[in-house]
Amino acid sequence: MRIIIEEMKKIFHPVMLLICLLINLLMYYIFIDFDISVFPNGRPATDMYNIGIEMVDKYGHELDENELKDFTKVLQQEIKKADKYIQADKEFSNLGITSYREFIDMRKENQENPEIDLLSSKIMFDKEIDLFWEIPQRENVIEKMEFVNERYGYSDLVQLPTSKQDQRIQEIIQSGKVNAIFPSYPVEYNFQTISQSIAITILVSVIFMISPIFIRDYKNNMFGLQYSSKIGRGLVLKKVTAGMLATFIITTFLIIVYYGLYSTNDIGMFLESEINSFMGTVYWYDFSFLQLIIMTILLTYVITLSLSLLAIFVSSICKNYISIIGIQLPLFAVLYWLIKKRVLPVEAFHLTSSQWEIGMIYSIMIIIPISVIGWIVRNRQTKDILE
Template identity: 20%
Template sequence: MRVFLQEWKKIWRPGILVALLVSGLAYFYLFSNFYIEYFCNGPTAQAEFDLASEWVETYGPTMEPEERQALDQQLEEEKATFAQEIADYGPAAALGITTYDAFAAYQQAYYTAVQEQDGEADMETEQFLHKMMDNTNYYRITELENYLSAYDGKADTPWSQQEGFLSYTGEEQAQIQRLEDGSRGFLPDAVQFSTINYAKHLAIWSVLSVVLLLSPTFVRDRLYHTRAVQWSSRTGRRVWKVQLAAGLCGAVVLTLCNVVLYAIPFVGKGPLRFWDCPLFHWCRDDYTWFDGTYGQYLLVLVGMVLLLGVAAGGMTMFLSQYSGQYVAMLLKAIPLFLVVGVLAGGFLLNRPYYFRTIYLGDQAVPVPPGGEAILLGSLILLSVVLLFWACRRQNRREL
């Protein structure tokens, strides 16, 4: 244990910790912070988020047919609120707009006229429309209307007759119908989009931070000829295995710290209220290969980030032992980060376990069910094999 703690101190040096902190802050504000600052990007996304938050509190994580009927009353109440909000607005009254339906009709007539006039818009009318939309509950009403229209359309139309259903493979169609037989969820698109992209940047940073932390591990020993002293006895030779254990533990601890630090601003945006909501959105055409909840999906994403960090740690230590100076290790660390972090991490955390395709040239190739788990498992296996081979090679070396 004493040797482990000594190796642990060699990894967690103050200089590298400062470098990680500065680099982490820069990376967060350059890439990740966008998905926090614009968690619900736009008034439509914000309206969907607000409505879904209210429905979770009122109806629970799903919207069943008997609960859907109450939304008609909510729509009428929202329209009544709209009428109250424009009651004292002079330009609207002058045009005879006293209700939401009147405003929608005026808006539709204007856009139709613009199309007939080859897209030439009237700026005063445009300003009037946007002022009406931005200062009323217009977006809540339109989002609610869209949801009710899509909900009823899905309920009244068999899957075999729904647009786009036949474009899926037989396996995908069967999965869609299995999901449809379950709960009718309404998880907002903005939550899914921000969660997945935020997790993707977390994965990339976790790989980069692990590579930065562990790259000097064996290089420093070679520079100070520490290995030669250790090889002078069989007991000292076993230190290398302790270093591997300390390095892998360091990769786990650093990745967990990244997850916790990233979770603080993310949780502050309020997505955990949808923890029990199913990923399957009754009114959207975006499906997963497994029937889970948003909370379960978050745990899966955290697990993927953690395993990717461990795989990167193992590969970094393997490459580090073959570098006699820091420049040489840097030349190995950059390709490692690009392959494991940017390419593999970007692919793994890009809507994992959803129906999706990758493009090989002009050829679209569907990602098979569980393809992400296969790739992640392969990276872990490769890391283990490389470290196991390195251990055998060390044991066979002459003193």
């Protein structure tokens, strides 16, 4: 254990930590900050978020038939309020609009009428009258619930659903889980973006901290002393262990920090909501939002530990830092692409992600790094230490 601690001291050298902190500050302000400081992002995201909170407060985490009726009643009341507003407003009466429905119909029919456009813009953006933002969202919720059997899940698919996808959609509908109240827009979307950015930031931090693990010794002519000491070639395994532990510590620390910041987005009331909601998308598994977050974090660990093992391997075969960057850049680019394509880690369980492909990707991510590290450990046992 003492050797592992000594190796970890080298990884966590204060100068490296300071640079890592600067990298994180930069990454935070470029990629993460926006999704924390601007949530919900404008309108109608804010309205949908508020409606979601209201629904959870009033009806719990599921919406039954009676509650839907109640929700519809609230909508009617809102429309009446909107009617009153319109009747009291001179600009509406000048255009001959006397009710909310008339206003909406006219807006649809006369899309290029500058007067209606101007009025609509004034109400929505200048005066920001909440009613006119909220009513369409409430109508949207009701419509989704009313047509859940026909539309749920299918709108997310670009192609016709496979039999398995169809089966999964029907399973959610039949089981009634579809009644879950979970405003995937904006809550789930925000989580997807932020968890991607967090995963990428952690990957960059891990690569930066772990990459010097072997090359630092090579550059400092340490191999002769290290491999002729009592631990000998067994040091390779100790260094790999130290690298893995350090990766785990870095990942855990950054996850605590970034998900701690994410928690300030006030999404606590949705943590128990099922994610397979009529208001949102379809997943292969029956997770609550909290379980989705936990699974995403677990997959983030898999990705960072996997890349860390590759970084250790690359560090052990390279003779200079340029070649390390040269080899790791494409590796990082592939992972970045997979994350941005939403394969890893956020949408791994999404209905649009083939579980067979996801399984393959994660298996490759686990098997290849373990294999190459195994090769390095065995190779160092039998290889002459020439350096």
